[in-house]
Amino acid sequence: MDYNFREIEPRWRKYWAEHKTYRATEDPSRPKYYVLDMFPYPSGAGLHVGHPLGYIASDIYARYMRHRGYNVLHPMGYDAYGLPAEQYAIQTGTHPALTTARNIERYREQLDKLGFSYDWDREVQTCDPAYYQWTQWTFIRLFHSWYDTSLDKARPLEELEAIFRVSGAQGARAFHTCVWDFTAADWNGLNENGRQELLMHFRLAYLADTWVNWCPALGTVLANDEVKDGFSERGGHPVERKRMKQWSLRITAYAQRLLDGLDRIDWSDSIKEMQRNWIGRSEGATVMFSIEGHEEKIEVFTTRPDTLFGATFMVLAPEHELVARITAPEQREEVERYASWARNRSERERMAEVKQVSGVFTGAYGINPLNGEALPVWIADYVLAGYGTGAIMAVPGHDSRDFSFARHFGLPIRQVVVAPGDQPTDPAGWEDSYDSKEGKMVNSGMLDGMDVKAAIRATIEYLEDRQLGTGRVNYRLRDAIFSRQRYWGEPFPVYYKDGMPYTLPEDQLPLELPPVDKYLPTESGDPPLARAKNWHTPEGYPLETNTMPGFAGSSGYYLRYMDPRNTQAYFSPEANAYWRNVDLYIGGDEHATGHLLYSRFWNKFLYDLGLVCEDEPFRKLINQGKIQGRSSFVYRISGTNTFVSRNLRNDHETQALHVDINMVHNDELDLEAFRQWRPEFSTAGFILEDGKYLCGYEVEKMSKSKHNVQSPDELVERYGADTLRLYEMFLGPLTDHKPWDTNGIEGVFRFMKKLWRLFHDEAGFSVADGDPTEAELKVLHKTIKKVSEDIERFSFNTVVSTLMICVNELGDLRCRKRTILEPLVVLLSPYAPHIAEELWQKLGHSSSVTGAVFPTYDEALLQEASFEYPVSFNGKLRFKLNLPVDMPVPAIEEAVRTAPQAGKWLEGLSIRKIIVVPGKIINVVVS
């Protein structure tokens, strides 16, 4: 009786759907476990074999935890807002909601075929008003919150206003961007608009003029993580810097907590490192420099206050607000020319010309607060307006950028740090600056002789005592720009009154996305929502026309899964108290500095509000590796229609052409299929080797144009979902990137057939009762042990190998015993759930294998009476010696000494030592 997956698999998928086998309900009597996949953006291309890799892994773990008695939450949904559907809408006029719904349907069909144990009753779609109502709601809460740096948490804005009424800006330690140190009287004297304007500097969601990444081709701004090398991550269009009024989230208030939280979560070091670098904490000091002949002061941030005596000039960013005020009349023309050149340069030009030194002297001089020295003030684009204070003190002796600037413009270089063991030298002869923090101070007044670290502390203390500066921590992290000039996103629950933004009352949510006649900006350059009819409140106030970015809907979706149909709240406190946070999160590492950072911020904010009970959303994170394509090539002899086989191609001048991988099996080209592929190949000639045409191959990204896309559907059709699931795991470690190669799937399919034959003979199902032999028990328990250990370290590829070995060995033993085969079915069920259900039922069970208890192994059954010791001489394996496992070490040594095979290796040598590791190895040291 043959293994017929085509009959088995659909039947069990129907059973699971009908019986709601994987529905999760809160049950305080059982421990919870929350397994989550990063939900997909449903693209028009559908799934390729790379997508389900992580889904299969998480599904295996979810099923495993169910067998272990956990109440498992394993939901799935769709990150449904996104640019491709909108670009398609612009081209065709089709509403993105239609395209998205169609794509979701296709995704669902594909996902369903793979036998995942999702609780589909909890599905969410970010573009569904019932979902984005809570995205909008969270935005409103952010808008009405401020960050208290003394309590280190977000608080309601009313509380801040109450403080302002009584004690002004001094009354609160608030994270803000307000330059005015106003009093209570100032505050109380302000009108409504004045107060709103001031509060904008404190809100966690705020509207402000900021430098943004503007992408003209997409017609929208982008967040920093959506830009790669000066191009948009989606679409690869050029990005410019532009100053625009935009919504932002004050994620910078959470910089330190986002950094600290990393130490408490189980994520890969590489992702944590990426987040640490992105947050970019640096410790140093701000120092105030007065300016000769001006009232203003230049504030500088430096991580090396110890080198203050080595400063020989200062540099402002070209956009720095003081530039216009301090520039000397004779330098004005040149400075303005440089500033406007720098401003108009695209981000890409600037990045491409990083090594080119440029700058202009302003004619002004800053005063070194330590020694009163006058330092010429320059502007240069190597100083960035957005980092620190946008101004630096230049220490060319100990900073390589300042060094090359000084060399280029002939500015003085002074040594203030000497490397350990070295003597001071003349910087004129240096090839580079000495940037290391190892060394002793020289030419630095009261700092002389101190080592760098002590000098940093001493300088900060000195500056603080005299109110010339303060110690300060600076972060590279920028606030997240939260508005997009696009149609297909969440509308902001915001209207404008006297030019000031106000949020809609919560009972008016969701504010639904309105229909528009076109998905393009208006003639006046306003976003598409400006085309909507009646886009205003009932009172006639205009509504916001920007929409939210892609990460808005994905930042809190894991919370909504806990209570997805709640119409009164984001989620109930009870549901959150039970499911708490995600225990295992699997997804791609491309979200390291985007989604994974925004989600942590979102969660911490809701934690501050007391809405969620855990301050980190994802306890354990695993990044599955990418599956790369394996492209096949044919070699056409130049100028002909003749193709030469791989190993003969060097005899000719050839061009390599991608061929569809479906026409290639084990690198052999199906000539007939190739001739029919395209008309121009119908008359193609071939030069064969050994009667075959062998294709070349290369590992590349999976893409349509390379003809190397493998869809899971074809493989499910041919081998079944269980085989595909096993094979994707068998390919290699989950976290590794690896090329897709269909060749190996036959081996897994053979395994499935062998497994089937353990339970069946020609006539049909055939399993015997009766006591198992010692050998059979040993095979089973050895397998249980290895499978359990490997699954706990997410080593799914070795689990599949172990199951193969088990089936091979039971086959050799002709074992058909129920007591052996039944636990095997449970071991297998997380990986190949359909066949497991089928066999489980045939074994006489009336309920799903999902509820079966995961088997445990008995150590006693694994004990061997003897062990075949590998015996090495000076580390080289020479022979094996079978000895009882309980033989004491001295007896083993004696056995080795007297073993007949040993004589050959001892001839003319004496034994210095015998190392015995019981149960492992024997090593004889001779000389």
Next chain:
RNA sequence: GCCCGGAUGGUGGAAUGGUAGACACGAGGGACUUAAAAUCCCUUGGCCUCGCGGCUGUGUGGGUUCGAGUCCCACUCCGGGUACCA
């Protein structure tokens, strides 16, 4: 430039200081079959050898250790992140 990974047969990979190459794919040989499919058996890192067996071997060069693919140092190459971040 800086930070983080990685390098093992023809291929994917296994081996958490203790028998390198498990498990598969591919390849070669054989059995069964009218034939094919399916299935089963044998061989398969390299070199020397009829064989027994030996030598060699985890990117390169050193080191630690009775013993290193695994730990340490230096380097090469590949992949990813980031980049005038003061």
